[in-house]
Amino acid sequence: MLKLRDRRRTIKSLSEELRRLMQGGGEVTVMHLCGTHEDTISRYNLRSLLPENLKVVSGPGCPVCITPDEDLQRAFHLLEKEKVTLTTFGDMARVPFEGRSFFYYKSKGYDVRIVYSVFDALEIAKESDKPVVFFAIGFETTMPSTALAVLDGVENFYVLSAHRYFIPAMEHLLSFEDVRIDGFICPGHVSTIVGVKAYEHIKVPQVIAGFEPEDVLLALCMLVKAIKNGEVCLMNEYTRAVKYEGNLKAQRVMEEVFGRDDWEWRGLGVVKNSGAPLNKKYEDFDALKVFEDSFKDFEPKEDRRKRLCRCGEVLRGVITPLDCPLFMKACTPKNPIGACMVSFEGTCNIWAKYWRC
Amino acid sequence: MDGVVEMCIAIPGRVVEVDYPFAIVDFKGTKRKVRVDLLDDLKEGDWVLVHVGIAIQKVDEEEAKRTVKLLEQIGLG
Ligand code: SF4
Numbered sequence: 001m002l003k004l005r006d007r008r009r010t011i012k013s014l015s016e017e018l019r020r021l022m023q024g025g026g027e028v029t030v031m032h033l034c035g036t037h038e039d040t041i042s043r044y045n046l047r048s049l050l051p052e053n054l055k056v057v058s059g060p061g062c063p064v065c066i067t068p069d070e071d072l073q074r075a076f077h078l079l080e081k082e083k084v085t086l087t088t089f090g091d092m093a094r095v096p097f098e099g100r101s102f103f104y105y106k107s108k109g110y111d112v113r114i115v116y117s118v119f120d121a122l123e124i125a126k127e128s129d130k131p132v133v134f135f136a137i138g139f140e141t142t143m144p145s146t147a148l149a150v151l152d153g154v155e156n157f158y159v160l161s162a163h164r165y166f167i168p169a170m171e172h173l174l175s176f177e178d179v180r181i182d183g184f185i186c187p188g189h190v191s192t193i194v195g196v197k198a199y200e201h202i203k204v205p206q207v208i209a210g211f212e213p214e215d216v217l218l219a220l221c222m223l224v225k226a227i228k229n230g231e232v233c234l235m236n237e238y239t240r241a242v243k244y245e246g247n248l249k250a251q252r253v254m255e256e257v258f259g260r261d262d263w264e265w266r267g268l269g270v271v272k273n274s275g276a277p278l279n280k281k282y283e284d285f286d287a288l289k290v291f292e293d294s295f296k297d298f299e300p301k302e303d304r305r306k307r308l309c310r311c312g313e314v315l316r317g318v319i320t321p322l323d324c325p326l327f328m329k330a331c332t333p334k335n336p337i338g339a340c341m342v343s344f345e346g347t348c349n350i351w352a353k354y355w356r357c
Numbered sequence: 358m359d360g361v362v363e364m365c366i367a368i369p370g371r372v373v374e375v376d377y378p379f380a381i382v383d384f385k386g387t388k389r390k391v392r393v394d395l396l397d398d399l400k401e402g403d404w405v406l407v408h409v410g411i412a413i414q415k416v417d418e419e420e421a422k423r424t425v426k427l428l429e430q431i432g433l434g
Contacts, residue, residue, distance in 0.1 A: 002425055010432035036366050117410025119392060144395055145411045189367045192414035214428050240420040241406055247414055250395045
């Protein structure tokens with residue numbers, strides 16, 4: 001959308017401004033919270049333009065990556081127990097657990113369908129006599145679409161919710177001793193829904209940023225200025241898409257359909273109020289309720305193949321993929337071990353794509 | 358749509374035709390039907406951000422121009 005006359009010059013000026021701002025100062029660590037931001041930063045090699053004392057680390061901004069193995073196993077369990085059509089997003093379908101993924105089940109003859117949107121799953125349900133289950137992942141950006149699909153009220157359509165609210169995870173991140181955060185670059189797409197207001201209670205400098213390289217650099221300039229001046233403020237660089245109130249209609253449907261619970265995240269542990277189970281009112285569409293009996297003997301396990309995978313630390317921004325001994329050795333985009341290497345929004349996958357060594 | 362789709366991204370497109378709850382949106386020449394019931398008063402020519410088959414927010418052209426102007430001033434400085 002942004003049509004700059006001279007992108008190169010703007011990027012150069014912004015990086016010079018950042019150098020000027022950081023000159024002679026101590027180290028500053030900024031965390032961004034969106035896979036698309038990591039993509040912009042890696043694609044344009046923005047880290048190479050930053051002053052040495054300014055670090056931009058990647059946080060838990062990839063919904064596929066933070067979905068813990070337990071949720072995945074629950075979906076596999078349902079597939080094995082019930083004759084359902086299981087629908088999910090393509091990224092999710094490749095995440096392995098003990099070498100099995102949705103694609104593995106598909107290859108074994110199970111009815112797994114990859115969908116681009118929940119509305120595709122709804123269409124499948126309308127034309128089928130079988131129960132159609134949507135394995136729903138994603139943050140506030142994605143939840144309203146699942147909510148609308150539930151509200152459409154198609155009888156044989158069910159949701160297995162692995163949706164998570166993102167904002168509680170930001171507060172949770174600040175509680176880790178090994179995680180240093182001087183400021184957040186807030187996730188742009190989540191913000192279009194929740195609005196600027198959703199971040200006001202978080203007491204660190206924050207900026208909501210768009211996804212062009214100059215958006216990210218401008219947002220960094222705004223953030224670094226605030227950090228240097230000791231101001232705990234919340235700024236919005238992405239004014240073309242993010243309003244103070246956010247998308248109220250989306251917030252309403254989300255609240256109508258989903259409740260809140262304390263759910264686990266990969267890498268973060270249990271995050272208070274971050275889980276989005278279906279409200280009781282909609283239990284007829286809740287796969288957990290409708291297939292309750294099938295889950296009675298469900299017991300999640302640990303995947304021993306992931307023993308050496310350091311996704312958790314990558315998701316907390318404590319290490320970069322280069323610190324993982326498996327990166328581009330045992331673990332590659334073709335043969336991923338952890339979720340962060342599977343998803344296009346995963347930090348390991350993005351680093352593999354733009355790897356410059 | 359086949360293959361693997363990036364689920365987290367949102368792509369801007371221009372509204373070509375509105376017929377609630379759907380609209381035809383043009384993404385750099387590729388036209389697709391998407392849900393638009395999260396946005397009120399959508400008109401032909403509006404820019405929207407589309408995520409997993411649904412428009413989640415309008416893109417404000419005035420604000421976009423303001424950001425471009427600001428960035429260009431920085432570029433000249
Ligand atoms: S490179 Fe692979 S094994 Fe290492 S942290 Fe990333 S996903 Fe896990």
